[in-house]
Amino acid sequence: xxxxxxxxxxxxxxxxxxxxxxxxxxxxxxxxxxxxxxxxxxxxxxxxxxxxxxxxxxxxxxxxxxxxxxxxxxxxxxxxxxxxxxxxxxxxxxxxxxxxxxxxxxxxxxxxxxxxxxxxxxxxxxxxxxxxxxxxxxxxxxxxxxxxxxxx
Amino acid sequence: xxxxxxxxxxxxxxxxxxxxxxxxxxxxxxxxxxxxxxxxxxxxxxxxxxxxxxxxxxxxxxxxxxxxxxxxxxxxxxxxxxxxxxxxxxxxxxxxxxxxxxxxxxxxxxxxxxxxxxxxxxxxxxxxxxxxxxxxxxxxxxxxxxxxxxxxxxxxxxxxxxxxxxxxxxxxxxxxxxxxxxxxxxxxxxxxxxxxxxxxxxxxxxxxxxxxxxxxxxxxxxxxxxxxxxxxxxxxxxxxxxxxxxxxxxxxxxxxxxxxxxxxxxxxx
Numbered sequence: 001x002x003x004x005x006x007x008x009x010x011x012x013x014x015x016x017x018x019x020x021x022x023x024x025x026x027x028x029x030x031x032x033x034x035x036x037x038x039x040x041x042x043x044x045x046x047x048x049x050x051x052x053x054x055x056x057x058x059x060x061x062x063x064x065x066x067x068x069x070x071x072x073x074x075x076x077x078x079x080x081x082x083x084x085x086x087x088x089x090x091x092x093x094x095x096x097x098x099x100x101x102x103x104x105x106x107x108x109x110x111x112x113x114x115x116x117x118x119x120x121x122x123x124x125x126x127x128x129x130x131x132x133x134x135x136x137x138x139x140x141x142x143x144x145x146x147x148x149x150x151x152x
Numbered sequence: 153x154x155x156x157x158x159x160x161x162x163x164x165x166x167x168x169x170x171x172x173x174x175x176x177x178x179x180x181x182x183x184x185x186x187x188x189x190x191x192x193x194x195x196x197x198x199x200x201x202x203x204x205x206x207x208x209x210x211x212x213x214x215x216x217x218x219x220x221x222x223x224x225x226x227x228x229x230x231x232x233x234x235x236x237x238x239x240x241x242x243x244x245x246x247x248x249x250x251x252x253x254x255x256x257x258x259x260x261x262x263x264x265x266x267x268x269x270x271x272x273x274x275x276x277x278x279x280x281x282x283x284x285x286x287x288x289x290x291x292x293x294x295x296x297x298x299x300x301x302x303x304x305x306x307x308x309x310x311x312x313x314x315x316x317x318x319x320x321x322x323x324x325x326x327x328x329x330x331x332x333x334x335x336x337x338x339x340x341x342x343x344x345x346x347x348x349x350x351x352x353x354x355x356x357x358x359x360x361x362x363x364x365x366x367x368x369x370x371x372x373x374x375x376x377x378x379x380x381x382x383x384x385x386x387x388x389x390x391x392x393x394x395x396x397x398x399x400x401x402x403x404x405x406x407x408x409x410x411x412x413x414x415x416x417x418x419x420x421x
Contacts, residue, residue: 001159017156018156018157018158018159018196019153019154019155019156019159019193019196039153040188041184041187041188041247041251041254042247042248042251042326044248044250047250053253054249054250054253055250055253055254056184056250056251056254059182059183059184059187059251059254060183060254061156061159061180061183061196061198063159063161063196063198064159064180064183064198064200105248105249105250108249109249123244124249125248126245126247126248126249126325126326127247127248127249127250127251127326128248
C-alpha cells in the first residue's frame with residue numbers, strides 16, 4: 001500500500017507492507033536513533049513524536065501513521081542539544097542505548113510541562129528503561145538543566 | 153509478532169462491524185496487546201477515522217469514544233473531578249506516557265483482561281458499554297460476556313452522584329498490578345471492585361450495611377475483611393492467593409478511610 005508521512009519535516013511517499021511497523025519505516029529512512037529494544041512496548045527506546053505526542057514506534061503500524069507528522073531525534077538536534085550536555089555531565093550516559101528514547105521523551109515532557117517537579121519527571125519518564133544508570137543521573141541532569149535555565 | 157495481509161481504515165461503524173465478522177479479521181485498537189500475539193490477520197481494521205477519540209461531557213454523563221487513549225483519560229479534568237481522581241490513579245502507572253498515548257479504552261475494556269486497571273476502575277462506576285450490535289449494556293454484565301465479533305463504540309459513565317477511590321499494589325511502577333482495588337459510594341451504597349486477583353475484576357457490594365452508620369476504623373476494617381472473604385483470589389508469578397487476600401484487606405480499608413476523608417472535605421467546601 002502507498003502511504004505518505006512527514007518525517008522530520010520532509011514529506012515521504014513509500015509503498016509499505018500492511019504489517020510494517022513505524023520503527024522499521026523510520027529506520028529504513030535513515031533515522032537510526034530509533035532503537036528496537038524490549039519488543040514488549042515497555043522500554044521506550046523506540047520513542048518518536050507523532051504530531052508532537054510521544055509514542056512507541058514499535059507498536060504502531062506505519063499505515064496508521066500515514067498523513068501524520070513524525071519526528072525523531074534526527075529532527076530535534078537543536079532542541080536536544082540544549083540539555084544533553086547536562087545529562088552527560090552527570091555521568092548518566094553509560095552504554096547510551098536508551099539515550100535517544102530518553103531524550104525524545106524528555107523533550108515531550110518539557111514541552112508539556114516546562115518546569116516539572118522531580119516526581120513529575122520520574123512519572124513522565126517511567127516508560128523509559130535504562131539498565132545501566134539507576135535513573136538518578138538522568139534526574140540530576142534534567143534538574144541541573146532546569147536550574148540553569150532559571151538562572152539565565 | 154502477528155502478520156497482517158491487509159490494512160483498512162474503516163469509514164463507518166457499519167463497515168468496521170461487517171469486516172469484523174470474518175474470524176481472521178481483527179480490530180487493532182491501540183495494537184499494544186495484539187502485537188504481543190502471533191498468527192495471521194487477514195484484515196487489520198483501524199477505527200482511527202471514525203472520530204471515536206473524544207470525551208464528550210454533558211450534565212448527565214461522560215461519553216468516551218472507544219479510541220480515546222489512556223493518557224486522555226489521565227488528563228481529563230471533568231472525569232477526574234467526578235471520580236475524585238480515581239481514573240488518573242488507575243492509569244498513571246500503566247507502563248509509560250508513550251504507551252498510554254497509544255493504548256485505548258476500547259481495547260482495554262474489550263480485552264476484559266484480568267490485570268486491567270481500566271476495567272476494574274470503570275466497573276466501580278455507573279458505567280455502560282455501547283456495542284454496535286448488542287446496544288448499551290452495563291459494564292458489570294459486559295465484563296463477563298463471552299468474546300464475540302461485536303464492536304465497542306463508546307463507554308458511557310453516568311454522573312450519578314458518588315465518591316470513588318482507586319489504588320493498586322505493584323511490585324514496581326509500570327508493572328502489572330498484583331491487586332487492584334476500586335471503591336465507590338453511589339447513592340449511599342458502598343462497592344469494592346477487585347481486579348488482578350489475578351482473574352477478571354469482581355465486585356462486592358456492602359449488602360450487610362457494614363458501612364451504613366458513621367464510618368470508623370473498625371467498620372472500615374470489618375468491610376475490608378468482608379470484601380476479602382467474598383473475593384476469590386488465585387496465585388501466579390506476581391503473588392499467591394493468600395497474599396492477595398491480605399492486600400485486598402489493606403487496600404480496601406485504606407481506600408474507604410481515604411474516601412470518607414474526601415467526603416468530609418467535600419462537605420466543608
